[in-house]
Amino acid sequence: MTINTKAVRIILLATMLIASFYSLTGTSLFEFFANLSGSYFNAILIINLSAIVIIFLTVIAGVKLEKIVYVISLVFCFPAVMYHSKINWFQIIWGLKFYDSHPFVLTALTVIYSAVGAIFTGSTLKFESQGDDWIATGANKTDVAEIFKNRLEILIFVVGLISVPVFLIAILSSLINLPYNWAMGPVIIAIIGALLAAIAVYYFLSGDQKSN
Amino acid sequence: MVLSAPIVRMLKLFCWILLIGVFFANSIIIMLAFIPFVFALVGIFLKPPSAISIERSFSRDKVFSGETIEARLDIEIGSGLGIVELSEILPRHFEVVEGCNYKVIWKGLGPKSFKMTYSIKCTTSGTYYIGNTAIKINQSILGHISSGMERNPITLEVRPRLFDTGKAKSSSNFSKIPMPLGSLANMGMPTLEFKEIKQYSYGDPFRYINWKATARNLNRGGYWPVINEYEKEGKKSVWIYLNISKSMNMGSNIRNSFESGLEAANALAEFYIKQNLFVAFGTYNDMVEFIYPGTGEKHYHKILKLILRCSSNIAAVKNAGVKQLSLKESVVSHKKYLAGSKPLFVIVTRYSDKFSEQLEQGIDEMSKHTVNKKGIYQIMVINIIGYGMAAEATTEKLAAQLLHLKDKNKIQKLRKKCIWIDWDPSQMSFSKALMSQVVGI
Structure with missing residues (x-):
């Protein structure tokens, strides 16, 4: 079975954009735009038109369409993600308070879907351009097609390996409402994070010393 | 264990996202951090291709310029999973006329062996060293991991063409x-090869006097003896x-x-x-x-x-x-x-x-x-x-x-x-x- 990667990419990018815009509509930032423009419809129109103009300009400037679409998707998700922060530095420093009417699971799934989609589209694009380079250098087309097929299979496997547990964690945590209400949750996360950061810093410092 | 550049890049990305997640105490960002972490793990566990052996042979080691020789490479990749790029380095005066000196190959789970053949035309005479292969290893999804060179050159003598x-x-x-x-010599020992008839001059051996020609010369009024001259040795x-x-x-x-x-x-x-x-x-x-x-x-x-x-x-x-x-x-x-x-x-x-x-x-x-x-x-x-x-x-x-x-x-x-x-x-x-x-x- 041959996979039409271009069609998959278009579907992924379109759904990423729609899902992330939907997550934006539940935030206080969207409320702010709606108040500013006079109605919800005007806010939707202005935001989407602005996104289209940005996409158009950046594509003209030479940025790949896929890249700018997933950057805009992540920007749309940003206010909703910030609402779920235990420590909101924007509120502490500038008094900016984020609000999200959507449930945690929906925001988490939208963000994870956008990130995974971005990885998939970016990787397939990279595989294709690498394949074109190989063919231009003189590689056999059947060899390159075989490589693309095998790489795609591994990529789908890895994306699945990432998505399934992360989606499950997001859904389960929303069901038991663990990260939001459990008082020890942030503390455990902070400890794990600090430990991982310390290990990472140690690894990189020791690597630098070895290379010196 | 030395990690390759793409894996280190993924781990760095994981650390950065994790730090941001911890900084904001945001569970969604922390979950996102695990995406590059999984990629890094895949990179660590899926070993790139290694144990590559190349056996090279050429149809001839001496050729005339303009002639073609066939090169054959028997390549074996022992372990790993990923992509191997092989490129035979040829001197700039060589022209590939058949086949290709570049190959990209997918290495699956088992050991893989394959052949690579190409013909080259040696157009400029000289002594060349051919047989260096540039090898580029790519991890299956993370991309380029390492480059190397297999050096096993042989001497190829390309002689200028001769007459048809x-x-x-x-x-x-x-x-x-x-x-x-x-x-060659105006002096030296004369051979038996006749060169010309000339007038006798002082020092010429008497045995070289051509009596018949001298007689004819006398009839014409010349009195000086004539001698045979032979090519010198x-x-x-x-x-x-x-x-x-x-x-x-x-x-x-x-x-x-x-x-x-x-x-x-x-x-x-x-x-x-x-x-x-x-x-x-x-x-x-x-x-x-x-x-x-x-x-x-x-x-x-x-x-x-x-x-x-x-x-x-x-x-x-x-x-x-x-x-x-x-x-x-x-x-x-x-x-x-x-x-x-x-x-x-x-x-x-x-x-x-x-x-x-x-x-x-x-x-x-x-x-x-x-x-x-x-x-x-x-x-x-x-x-x-x-x-x-x-x-x-x-x-x-x-x-x-x-x-x-x-x-x-x-x-x-x-x-x-x-x-x-x-x-x-x-x-x-x-x-x-x-x-x-x-x-x-």
Whole structure:
């Protein structure tokens, strides 16, 4: 079975954009735009038109369409993600308070879907351009097609390996409402994070010393 | 354990996102951080291809320029999973005519072995070292991991082409190739080979007096005896001079007038040595070398070795500060080897305005040491017309013809002094050019 990667990419990018815009509509930032423009419809129109103009300009400037679409998707998700922060530095420093009417699971799934989609589209694009380079250098087309097929299979496997547990964690945590209400949750996360950061810093410092 | 660059990049990304997640105490961002972490883990556990062994073989190790050889590589990849890029590094004068010297291959879970074959055309003579393979390893999804080089070069000797022997051996063509007229020695032991009749002079042996001819001479009123003169012991000699300068570099890397010059010099040296003549070989301008007159297979190999050495980069020779000599200076400096002989001089060059005066001076100097027959000295100039080799499009070819016509007018004066042969390697072979243009020698 041959996979039409271009069609998959278009579907992924379109759904990423729609899902992330939907997550934006539940935030206080969207409320702010709606108040500013006079109605919800005007806010939707202005935001989407602005996104289209940005996409158009950046594509003209030479940025790949896929890249700018997933950057805009992540920007749309940003206010909703910030609402779920235990420590909101924007509120502490500038008094900016984020609000999200959507449930945690929906925001988490939208963000994870956008990130995974971005990885998939970016990787397939990279595989294709690498394949074109190989063919231009003189590689056999059947060899390159075989490589693309095998790489795609591994990529789908890895994306699945990432998505399934992360989606499950997001859904389960929303069901038991663990990260939001459990008082020890942030503390455990902070400890794990600090430990991982310390290990990472140690690894990189020791690597630098070895290379010196 | 040393991690490859893409894995380190993924781990760094994981750390950054995790730090941001911890900074904001945001569970969604922390979950996102695990995406690059999983990629890094996949990179660590899916080992890239390794234990690559290459066995290389070539169909021949000695070829003439313009011939093709087949290269065959038996490659085995022992372990790992991913992509392997293999590229055979070839000298710039080699042309791949069949197959490809580059291959990208997917290495699955088991060991993999495959063959890579290609044919190369060796267009420029010289000694080459071929057999270095650049290897690039790519992890299945993270991309480029490492590069390396498998070095197992073999020596390949590419010799300049020789005469089309079939053509040169036919009696009608053979007589067209100029031969030296003067003997090697004016002094020395006479052989039994009759040369001419001449008047007796003091010191000539009496046994050489030709009594019949002397009697006839007396009838005509001459009283002085006439003697037979015999060729002196020794051989006739040919001196070949090759122009080594940037003006010879007309054409591409693969086909140029310098390479054609080497071919002409080699073909002539081999031909004259096979005729049992003494052959001297010299170069002038940017590289000055000289091999004194000699004969035999060993001597030919000496000349061939120098010809192969000449084919190395001319610019490098010039930059190395080697002394430069014009054709005239070169002939003068090797004058001592000319003593008693009247050789046939062969100059292999490409006519250019820059060196026209120098060429004329050289011909004038050579004419002092050779025989003049019917007003033409025994000097043969092989002029390689290189314009055709640099032209590809129709307009370029027309321009090449115009440039040649322009040169033709300028070389009229030189043509009168010597045997002038124009050779356009893009149009015909050297033997054909030689046989179609040598007239009345």
